[in-house]
Amino acid sequence: MSILRDPLIPMVALVTDIRTDTPDVKTFRVVGLDGKKPMEHIPGQCAMLSMPGVGEALFSITSSPTNADYLEFSIKKCGCVTNWLHAIEPGQQVTLRGPYGNGFPVDTDFVGKDLLFIAGGIGLAPLRSVINYVRHHRGRYGSVDIVYGARSKEDLVDYDEILQQWCREDGVTVHLTIDNPQPDWDGHVGFVPNYVKELAFDTGKTVVMCGPPVMIKFTLAGLEELGFRRDQVYTTFELKMKCALGKCGRCNIGDKYVCKDGPVFRLDQMAQLPDEY
Amino acid sequence: MPVNETFKPTIVAFCCNWCSYAGADLSGTNRLQYPANVKIIRIPCSCRLNPMFILRAFQRGADGVILCGCHPGDCHYTTGNYYARRRMTLLFSLLDYMGIERGRTRVEWVSAAEGAKFAATMNDFTETIIKLGPNRRLEDLRCKTE
Amino acid sequence: MQDRVMEKAAALLESGVCTRVLGWKTGEFFYDVTPAVFTSAEEVRTQMVYNPFCGPNLSKYLIAESRKEGKIAVFLKPCDTFSFVQLQKEHRIARDKVYAVGVQCDGMIDMDSLKALGLRGVTAAREVGDNLIVSTLYGEKTVPRREALSLRCRVCKSKRLNDCDEIIGEQGGDLPSDRFAQVEALEAMTPEERFAFWRSELSKCIRCNACRNVCPACSCEKCVFDNPGSGVRNKAAADSFEENLFHIIRAFHVAGRCTDCGECSRVCPQGIPLHLLNRKLIKDMNQLYGPYQAGADFDSKPPMLAFTPEDPEASIITNGRDGQ
Amino acid sequence: MQRIGVFVCWCGSNIAATVDVEKVAQTLAQEPGVVYSTHYQYMCSQAGQEMIQNAIREHRLTGVVICSCSPRMHEATFRKTVEKAGLNPYLLEIANIREHCSWIHKDKLTATEKAVILGRAAIAKVQLNAPLTAGQSPVTKRALVIGGGIAGIQTALDIAEAGFPVDIVEKKPTIGGKMAQIDKTFPTLDCAACILTPKMVDASQNENIDIISYAQVEKVQGFVGSFSVTIRKKARYVDETKCTGCGLCTEKCPQKKVPNEFNLGLDNRRAIYIPFAQAVPKVAAIDPNYCTMLKSGKCGVCAKVCTAGAIDYKQQDQLITREYGAIVVATGFEPIRLDKFDEFAYSQSPDVVTSLEFERLMNAAGPTGGTLLRPSDGSHPHTLVFVQCVGSRCDGGEKGKSYCSKICCMYTAKHAMLIREKYPDTEVYVFYIDVRTPGKNFDEFYRRAVEEYGVHYIKGMVGKVTPQDGKLKVQASDLLGGRQLRIDADMVILAAAIEPDKTARPLATMLTASMDTNDFFTEAHPKLRPVESPTAGIFLSGACQGPKDIPETVAQASAAAAKVIGLLVKDSLTCSPCTAKPDELMCNGCSSCEKVCPYGAITYIDKPFRGPNRTTLIRRVAQVNPAVCQGCGACTVACPSGAMDLQGFSNQQIMAEVDAICR
């Protein structure tokens, strides 16, 4: 079977469980055909999921590396492959290859730091892996703050996990916000960037941020106002990718390939790159 | 090309809903036989037939493609088959120009009353295709079933 | 001609008739001119060029340019004006935003034609009478201008400048042209020979889309070959079928709209005579449905969007024409 | 992913005898997306339908494929079936394994194989089916009839009788049309005015009918059920509500030299006039081209004599916009101009007249009071020559028309007969190519002309008519006698071809109703829908669709009315949802689709789109009116960018079927 060995050639995996998070986000649990976790990864890394004939797309792995049993992907319905994924039922096979990308520096730069996670909408997906990793190795990091916002309560991804686990954990503070008031919501209402400013975090924290480009832009401005430096802020981003190996040229921005040199960037590094994301 | 005894051509017949599809129904009602190689696809009018569909059929393994519609002047939509006629004439001419065998494509006007003509047309067309042999010039090797 | 074009361009900008001029810019060599937009008379005087190598048809640029603020002046050769009119017929160009200057033309010279004459390392060329004196890295050569003409210019169909606001040079008329000679030669071959001919030509295709992107008739917002929803999208020919498919569909989509400007064959990096496909359809339409020249006027209905009850049946093809 | 149910019908033994239905059901169960597959004796039976409905609910089906008889048979049935189970009726596809399979194949193996493939194609298609909803569009319960001749009048009367308001737009100051100018009618020889004018009066008195005379359609918007039509009512400088039609003004008007169009210019009228005695509305009108007051401001006689004070020199054209559910075109015909037929000396001698002019010369209300006199010298003509087919049945159609004008043979026989009856001392010659007399009592009528009245019918062509010494020298050939004839005639009457009224062409453009090459309106189907235009909501009445005599015209007028009534009784129209739909993001606005649409369903709008870098681009894009589109798909192929697709028969659906069949 050596003829099948190339990083472009995927393995077959099985979707064992599908959870509906929000009206347009589902979380897929994936294992290998042997029933085991198909690959090891670093928080922030991605993998290529595909259905032959439909297409292949890159998704961040949202489960924590500390989960020994399976991988999870939280996927928003927005294109060809994601539409297909949203239509399948458990028991469906898919193909999988990866992991790809650099991941967050959880075992280096983050160690011992107070961490501030800021996410908007589906932007929580890549951060969930880091947050759960940090929670698992709680002793190695300082305080953890999580600011998470979405359009409405229904659009909050992993709401159950947030309420049941994150909110109850010592040393973890969760700040939830939604864009507009709604009857069954007694939490904060407002956009993430403003909320971050209101919360006036201590500038010693290391920030990990993911969300839509506008959110990133305004939150960053807010953080700088508070006195944060760009080299304290990490983000992860998504571009069209095909090979995920740094060769096909699609995710090339400046002299970086997002699939290989990213998807995690420190914002001071990003300042050296063209604004083509 | 020698006639291959075992060659079972795939033939796609696009039939307009109002005349030719009904004509095909009638040939069924009258139990008029024609080869099972012919598979009918219903389209509202002959003018719905995009040249791309014909090429697609050849790509996917068809050996012959025939379009059947209302007789000129009898189109349910008054003018559809006139457009279809021009389009098919030019497409067939272009295919011929590119060296694709002329007999692989055909247009035939079959009314709802012409069950017998439908069957006869399909018999004749199938025979023509069998004589021509398998479609090689417009095939896509990736679509061949191994 | 060169001077009159440049003067006109500068004058149009200076007088405020237009705010931009679409013309050609000088290159590294004398022949590698690039279509360019100029916004001042100064730019025109320093950078603009008009010479026998200004082959590119500028009409298609007007689709985008005429959507912008202000009026743009454009220099069009007779063959370009057919595309200009055809695009207007298809509502693709806002005529009131364009000041069209027709430039009469004696045929454009083509590097491919020069190379076909065996010239290598061409560094300069000048017209002297009916001849072209070509300087190369290996010395000077004189060739008849006629032989250096672009292939399409050798069978020029018309010197008529359609729908121009102004004309430089004389207004011309339609020319007798044997542009269908090659089509007829192909028609005279056996189907097997034709198949072999097109296979060897089309198998050269690298699907760079230059023919499509330069074609004034291929002005679709999104080409079916780029549209995943079309069912025929493909990027490269993975099979000989797809090589055929792309060119058949393209020829068909521009049937009745193709003005035979010849840009497709001019730009093909692989030297495929793509115009022979379009010309075949033009010839057929002329023969079967009456003479029609796309872009010659504003009123006539393209043959593919018209019919007469007396049109011939498709069987004239499938049964063979002329008893073939 | 789709959840598709497959139902294979035995149709008793009709299918099951040659197709192994169980095997078909089993094989199709393996197809992607199929979650349920079964077979049953009669799917169309109550039990079969319930089976389908239960399966839809139990298996949460998102698509249904029924392998059974032709969709032309039971598609509607099964659509209702699935709809009752809560599934959109358009998520159903039928594989025709009876007419197209079991009934034409004898070998069970072959037939079964084919049935599987047909089933596969239906499954492949249904995978891509989208739920479609039939739209409803309201119907304005008012009709517009364009043209107030006998066709328009009859249509309007019938519609009005059924209780619907109807407007007649007539371009002339009075309704009545050509029939009002005719003397007698064939084959009964009863007086045209006697049968027409009562109808004109009926129309004017019917409270459901509004006659808008001296008016023209200016603009048409909308579509079947809800047209909005703007009508230009031309200034007649007489207040219609005040004028009593006493006619005093028309006697006093000093401008006497105005050619009288009602008599085809054979006599004169005044600048203020009532076209004829029985005109409806009987209201005077001022001809602005001749009225001295309107031209130079000097005169005002009519205003002075009018006791009702109806004259209004300041009157302006008036634009009326009204809503209609249906439009009937009844624009009729006119004789062709004869300037290309110089050989008959029409322009050289006043004694060469057209048949319509001849009608006026014979008419008691005509310029001669019904006495046949030569226009040149008022003398009694003794020798009259009729020339048939002037401009009809012309080869190539360059000089005249290629078609037969249909009515000339009969009216010429009528004319010949009338002359011979009134003036037995005359000799009447008729030169013809063929005499065509299909119609009830028509041939008998013609034979009477020949046999009883002694009209000389000569098969042959008139070559030349030369006015000479007060006579008309007619050179002709007698084909049957094989000789050349020279006749010294006193009058020559030309049976001029008839053609559609000149206003028809621009009107057709406004209505987006198609016309043939002769400018006759095209019918939706030449046999089965002869009084409808292909454009929904546009109906055809009378000679605007093709040459017709009066009985035929009236028959068609009533037929058109019946169609209109059938439309207006509905409160709303259900449109088939299988209509064309453009993808605006891909549309080039090139108008290719519009040019091939037989229904005028496509229009264009300029629409803003998001361009790159937060710019806005205004682009012209096609819009399809689903109420008008009939779903033929011509536009989808004309569209080069593939922006236009047909719902229910989309490109992808058809290609999926192709793929499944060729697999």
Place this chain on the structure above:
Amino acid sequence: MKTWKLSELDSLFAAIAAAQKLYIPADAAGQPAFTLWTPGLSMTKALNTGRSAKDLFFPQVENLVNFKVSGRRIQVEPGREEVEDFVIFGVRACDCRSFDILDSVFLSDPVDTFYADRRSHATVMTLACSEPEETCFCTSLGIDPQAPAGDVSCWAMEDTLYLEANTEKGQALLSSLPQLGQGEKPQTDASVFHRLPLKDLDFSVFGEKPLMDWFNSPVWDSLSQSCLGCGSCTFVCPTCQCYDVEDFDGGATIRRFRCWDSCMYSDFTMMAHGTNRPTQKERFRQRFMHKLVYHPNNHAGQIGCVGCGRCLQKCPISMNIVKVAKALKEGKA
């Protein structure tokens, strides 16, 4: 140095082709291209091929893997073509340099095994240039067209072909051809190369300023304004290596293949929610920035261009890397 009579080139080809496949630049339907040698096929008279030699290592379309799908199950099946040993003869110095550039992408971790396979099976026989075209500028990129690299370097001088092995592979090939003669290669004449109009292009400047300076240059607007967005420059370029991966559902088998792609295409970076390079300017800039700045930044200053001049000859509107490089350097277009 080994020698062979130029007049008997055909028999040299036959000797090579006896053991493995041989590709030579020959005219195919009027277009010079690397073509599988069969008896009777002769070398093109053209200086170089229309498409570059990269095709032989990175073909325009290449099947990667096949899938069979039944119900919810997926089966992965081999789909790659077996590669045999082959020889390319007549590769010019510029194209030969392009292999280094392609290697730096495809052979860097993770190695592209499809490309690597072909590279390892190939023996490259280069051919020195003596009659350049006016569009040639390989000398500006530090390439000596008269001393091409490759496994075997060849010179056609007077009536003799001189061959010199540079690698073990080349050595092996030459020693498999015992018929070769021996001779001394005469001095090459470089004078024509000094007359090349584009010999003085300066590509060193691109390493001298930060990436963003070049990116933000004002020249991009006017340089890109008439770009048609076609892929002809990309596809004839020996160093362009962007590709797309797509599936073709042929019914029974779904084939996953890769094919050349162009960053000039509007859909190159198109995603469901839009593209990050919305106009041709950005796409145009990407291509040239990649060649002149990004690639050198990542690969020790190696410019992503070999000066073959194909884009100068093939661009429908005569826009090319020379014009871009000059305009960028001067800061005005």
